[in-house]
Amino acid sequence: MDVLIAEDDLTTQVILQTLVTAWGYRPVVTSDGREAWEVLQQPDAPKLLLLDWEMPGFSGLELCKKLAEQADENPPYIILLTSHAETDRIVEGLASGAHDFIGKPFDKAELQARLSVGRRMLEMQRKLIDAQQQLAYEATHDALTHLLNRRAVLKALQALVSKSMSEHSCMSVALVDIDHFKRINDSYGHPMGDEVLIRVAETMQTCLSADDSLGRFGGEEFLVAIDSDPDGAARLMEELRTKIAEIPFCLADQTVNVTVSAGIASLSGDDSLRLDDLLAAADRALYQAKADGRNQVVLAETDLPLL
Numbered sequence: 001m002d003v004l005i006a007e008d009d010l011t012t013q014v015i016l017q018t019l020v021t022a023w024g025y026r027p028v029v030t031s032d033g034r035e036a037w038e039v040l041q042q043p044d045a046p047k048l049l050l051l052d053w054e055m056p057g058f059s060g061l062e063l064c065k066k067l068a069e070q071a072d073e074n075p076p077y078i079i080l081l082t083s084h085a086e087t088d089r090i091v092e093g094l095a096s097g098a099h100d101f102i103g104k105p106f107d108k109a110e111l112q113a114r115l116s117v118g119r120r121m122l123e124m125q126r127k128l129i130d131a132q133q134q135l136a137y138e139a140t141h142d143a144l145t146h147l148l149n150r151r152a153v154l155k156a157l158q159a160l161v162s163k164s165m166s167e168h169s170c171m172s173v174a175l176v177d178i179d180h181f182k183r184i185n186d187s188y189g190h191p192m193g194d195e196v197l198i199r200v201a202e203t204m205q206t207c208l209s210a211d212d213s214l215g216r217f218g219g220e221e222f223l224v225a226i227d228s229d230p231d232g233a234a235r236l237m238e239e240l241r242t243k244i245a246e247i248p249f250c251l252a253d254q255t256v257n258v259t260v261s262a263g264i265a266s267l268s269g270d271d272s273l274r275l276d277d278l279l280a281a282a283d284r285a286l287y288q289a290k291a292d293g294r295n296q297v298v299l300a301e302t303d304l305p306l307l
């Protein structure tokens with residue numbers, strides 16, 4: 001683990017550097033507060049900090065305050081070093097964002113122990129952040145296809161509708177459904193059906209741009225929020241439909257031919273439309289695509305009910 005040493009006294013600096021190296025840390029040494037601040041702005045900056053209170057540039061206390069203002073979700077662990085370790089100073093340091101304090105001249109064993117506490121706290125903080133990120137991912141993604149789940153893709157769709165209204169631009173939504181998916185399950189088994197869902201999701205993803213959002217809307221149905229007018233959305237969905245129909249899905253030594261049907265509804269920036277109405281229009285277009293023989297894209301009629 002990297003340890004930032006910010007210390008202007010050369011002798012103390014060398015002692016600290018030698019000690020932390022002997023204890024298995026990688027020292028990053030700076031001689032004033034401003035240099036330390038610059039190091040701390042780097043993407044992989046050290047998280048365990050030994051800051052001298054009295055330094056040119058920024059003092060250790062000023063650095064604590066500046067770091068607290070940054071409100072980093074993974075903040076560094078700060079140990080302040082000072083030759084004036086009176087209670088009111090300790091209180092001021094801790095109140096400014098320091099986590100620990102050590103008086104100079106320091107006891108080596110005590111410093112090593114305090115660094116160990118810092119390392120443990122940082123490891124705990126990392127685990128907590130990782131767990132939070134994992135939970136956030138699971139709450140917004142479908143476990144099978146790893147696409148956005150229904151709630152998350154609807155949120156993305158709502159955001160695109162709001163953007164379209166505020167910018168008076170066009171947007172579209174497509175509902176894409178795998179044709180005769182029940183037959184695939186019945187003929188090849190449920191695990192193969194799952195594999196088809198994953199492959200269709202992957203293929204769809206390759207056709208879309210970063211401005212579009214793709215999610216699993218239900219069993220074998222997907223929703224695409226498309227930052228484009230009806231013509232652009234229809235071209236995109238046609239490309240996607242053709243790609244899926246043309247690629248033979250080779251799964252477990254078997255070739256499965258898969259096709260999809262899609263229904264598209266669009267919003268021109270001047271419409272004032274409820275999300276439910278837009279989705280209902282896309283669903284009607286999808287129903288039409290199924291009724292007309294499947295493996296096709298249908299654009300909804302534009303006479304959508306207004307608010």
Ligand SMILES: Nc1nc2c(ncn2[C@@H]2O[C@H](COP(=O)(O)OP(=O)(O)OP(=O)(O)O)[C@@H](O)[C@H]2O)c(=O)[nH]1
Binds near residue numbers: 183190193194218219
């Ligand atoms: N393998 C697998 N099957 C699923 C999953 N979710 C839903 N299904 C199946 O998807 C099938 C959907 O069948 P239907 O709604 O009848 O539609 P379809 O057979 O695709 O027919 P059309 O949509 O009319 O072309 C059902 O058999 C569901 O059990 C899943 O996560 N994995």
